[in-house]
C-alpha cells in the first residue's frame with residue numbers, strides 16, 4: 001500500500017494518541033508532533049444534505065423525517081462521534097450507508113455504524129478490495145461489508161430525495177462510486193476528489209490516473225453549474241466542498257503530472273531524476289505527488 005507522507009504522519013500520530021504503541025515503543029520513536037484534537041463538525045449544505053468532518057474522508061448525510069442516509073464512515077472512533085451527534089438530529093435507524101470506496105478512512109467505522117444501519121451499498125469491486133486490505137492490515141475483525149453492490153449505476157428513493165450512484169471506471173481505486181443527491185443537486189466524490197492536496201493513487205487496488213482524469217471531466221459534464229461537490233479530502237484549512245471548476249483543476253493536475261513524467265521518460269531521464277520533481281503548477285499542494293505511480297502507469301506493458 002502506498003501512503004503519501006502526510007497520511008503516514010497522521011496515521012502514526014493518531015496511533016500514538018490512541019495508545020496503540022507501548023511505552024518502550026514511544027521512547028524508541030522520534031518525538032512525534034502532538035496530533036491535532038479531533039473535532040466532529042456537522043455542516044448542512046442544502047435540502048437536508050450535509051457533511052460530517054472529524055478525521056479521515058469527509059462523510060455525507062441526508063436527514064429527513066422519513067429517511068436517513070450516510071455516506072462513508074471514517075474510522076471507528078470518529079463514526080462513534082458521528083452516532084453521538086446524530087442522536088439530537090434523528091431518532092430513525094439509518095436506511096442506508098453508502099461507501100464511496102474501500103479505504104480504511106472511509107469504511108473503518110462501518111462496523112460501528114452497522115447496528116444502526118439497514119443496508120450498506122458499495123461498488124461491486126469494493127468489498128473484495130476491503131477484504132484484501134483488512135487481511136494485509138490484520139483488521140478483519142473490525143470490518144463490515146456492503147450487503148448490496150452495483151456494477152455501473154444504482155438508484156434509490158430515500159424519503160423525498162433520490163440518490164443515485166455511478167461508476168466511472170478505475171480512478172483512485174478500481175471500486176470508486178460517485179453518489180448524487182439528485183434533488184439537492186449535491187455530488188459526493190469520495191477520494192476521486194482531493195482539493196489542493198496531492199491525491200493518493202492506489203495502483204495496487206487498480207487505480208488509473210489516465211481514466212481518473214477523464215472521469216473528472218465526465219462527472220462535471222453529468223452535472224451543472226449549481227452542483228455542490230463534496231471532496232474526500234482537502235488541504236488543511238481548505239474547503240471540502242466546491243464546484244466543477246475544482247474538479248477540472250484536479251483533471252489539469254493529472255494532465256500536468258502525466259505530461260511531466262512522460263517528457264522525462266521520452267528524454268531518457270532516469271526514474272530517480274524524474275521522481276525528484278513536482279507536478280508543474282501544483283507545488284503549493286499539500287503532501288507529495290505520487291510520481292512513481294505515474295511512472296509505473298506510463299511504463300507498464302499493456
Ligand SMILES: [Zn+2]
Nearest residue numbers: 101103172191
Ligand atoms: Zn481513498
